[in-house]
Amino acid sequence: MKIAVIDGQGGGIGKSLIEKIIKSDLRNLDIIALGTNALATAGMIKAGARTGATGENAIIVNAGKVDVIMGPIAIVIPNSIMGEITQGISLSIGNSDAMKILIPLNRCNVEIPGTTAYTVGELIDFAIEELGKIQKNSSQ
Template structure:
């Protein structure tokens, strides 16, 4: 299983997700850190990602090279993350055949109705549960 974690700005969300994935998923799970900037990529690499790349071309290229894309819902919104996530990145992520498991963090001006507003650590725990089920071949719905 190849999982891409996409994050920007300081990489705090991606770092937290990477740490939890490393703790709860088998070692053969390949985690690829994709940062909109080098600070975000470095934070995820330091947290245990196997490999990392930075910028528009890296994200656009890698979107179709992984099984699962993880991040906040902002990765689907052009110009989110204070403009760091480009329209090309958003399009590549949205069009990727990879399964997308996204946290409903309202930092892109997107409000998802019907979603309980929970603290980030609770959202990441649910994300980990879904990925563990997917790893086992179970449905997460």
């Protein structure tokens, strides 16, 4: 199963996702780091992604080639992450047939009720559990 982890700025959420995926018992996953900038991509590759690419075009091209897209919810909101998420990026992710597992962070002027009781680490753990369910269902 091909997974794209998409993040911007320093790639902290993406890095944490990749580290937890690798530590999980999930196998046969091809993790691709897609950063809006080189720092984000490098951090995610360092965390264990097999390969990575940087920038709008890399994200647009690869969003349609993966089975699952993971990252903060901001990746589907144009102009979020301090302007790093372009309309092209958010549109390509939204239009992708890939399953999206998004971390519901209450930033970018978006409030997601029910998420304030969880830490970022707990939200990432929930995302990894969801990835496991998707992988199990796709192999049946």
